[in-house]
Amino acid sequence: MKRSPITPAQRRRRKSMLMATLITCIAAAMIGGSLHVMELGSMRLNEMQAKASYDAADMQQHIRAAGEELHRQDSHEKRGGNTSGYSVEEAQALLSDEQWRDLAWMITIPAGVFTMGSDDPRTNGENRPAHQVRMPAYKIDKYLVTQAEYARFVAAKKYRPPLEWTDGHIAAGMAMHPVTMISWYNARDYCAWVGKRLPTEAEWEKAARGTDGRRWPWGNEMNPDNLNTYYKVRHTTPVNQYPQGASVYGVMDMAGNVQQWVADQFAPYPGTGARQEVFEPKALDPNYQRGSDEQEELIYRVMRGGSWKSDPISTTSYHRNYALPNYASDFFGFRCAMDVEPAKEK
Numbered sequence: 001m002k003r004s005p006i007t008p009a010q011r012r013r014r015k016s017m018l019m020a021t022l023i024t025c026i027a028a029a030m031i032g033g034s035l036h037v038m039e040l041g042s043m044r045l046n047e048m049q050a051k052a053s054y055d056a057a058d059m060q061q062h063i064r065a066a067g068e069e070l071h072r073q074d075s076h077e078k079r080g081g082n083t084s085g086y087s088v089e090e091a092q093a094l095l096s097d098e099q100w101r102d103l104a105w106m107i108t109i110p111a112g113v114f115t116m117g118s119d120d121p122r123t124n125g126e127n128r129p130a131h132q133v134r135m136p137a138y139k140i141d142k143y144l145v146t147q148a149e150y151a152r153f154v155a156a157k158k159y160r161p162p163l164e165w166t167d168g169h170i171a172a173g174m175a176m177h178p179v180t181m182i183s184w185y186n187a188r189d190y191c192a193w194v195g196k197r198l199p200t201e202a203e204w205e206k207a208a209r210g211t212d213g214r215r216w217p218w219g220n221e222m223n224p225d226n227l228n229t230y231y232k233v234r235h236t237t238p239v240n241q242y243p244q245g246a247s248v249y250g251v252m253d254m255a256g257n258v259q260q261w262v263a264d265q266f267a268p269y270p271g272t273g274a275r276q277e278v279f280e281p282k283a284l285d286p287n288y289q290r291g292s293d294e295q296e297e298l299i300y301r302v303m304r305g306g307s308w309k310s311d312p313i314s315t316t317s318y319h320r321n322y323a324l325p326n327y328a329s330d331f332f333g334f335r336c337a338m339d340v341e342p343a344k345e346k
Helices: 008-051 056-061 066-078 088-092 097-103 147-157 184-193 201-209
Strands: 106-109 112-116 131-135 138-141 259-265 301-304 320-323 337-339
Touching: 088 147, 097 147, 106 201, 112 201, 131 201, 138 201, 147 184, 184 259, 201 259, 201 301
Parallel strands: none
Antiparallel strands: 106 138, 112 131, 138 337, 259 301, 301 320
16 A cells, blocks of 8 residues: 655654654653662762761751861850869879870881872872981870870860860760860960970871881771771770771871871972962951961961771871861861980980
């Protein structure tokens, strides 16, 4: 049977129907894909909420990220030392004599050359290039500064306590955890009180990785059993909990637990390919008070070691992080260092 020829109008109509069908299929595919992505996103959000140390519905009751806490921290610091808290005797009684002796331990890092930074093309530009640094001998705290140690400082100096302390007191069971909600200024003041100082960036890195250029304090392979990171524990841990993660010199918690303030301004390494704007602070308010008792030019200070919240790559010994010195958060902490007299160097 001979078919009737297709008229131009029929041809246009069929083309329109074909196009409409095609568009419908594409739209259905896009909607399906979007729903799938939303489902994955919801699953990821639920996963991250499950890793949090508290119920997401209760967020307002807990310390959050540094930027969210900035204005609360500023208001808190302006209160000065007019807060209730421990007496010197009460602070001393937080730990046993044996614990105090252990926390006072400093480790001497010998003089010599070590490799600082990395040439790994996958690492951030500000971590590159690898370069040789010659160091004199120095001492560095074996452990992070604990809540109990900071309580003695607060009591003796009538200094403002960290923001998350309730009525100037440490939460039960937290005395041997690293002190947190500490700004760079707070860390500097504590170190000066004990006759020490913040370590330089180079001192921190050598104490963490030794002289063989290793990626983590214990070696070149990531081992999740050696540190507290990536919400594995969901909060800080006691400073003596991971002896297996100590550096070659025996320095503890140089990866994970809390990010650690060091003395240095965040600046590019010689020969780096990193963009200059990375090192330039972004001021929300150029007149913002950036310390408890001083105005300072807006700069970033370096932080090292990663934290209980960080991804594992951020815990590599050459990884550099940074923050404004007035920032504080529940994953910011520190340790102290001091010079070694030349006559006593070995």
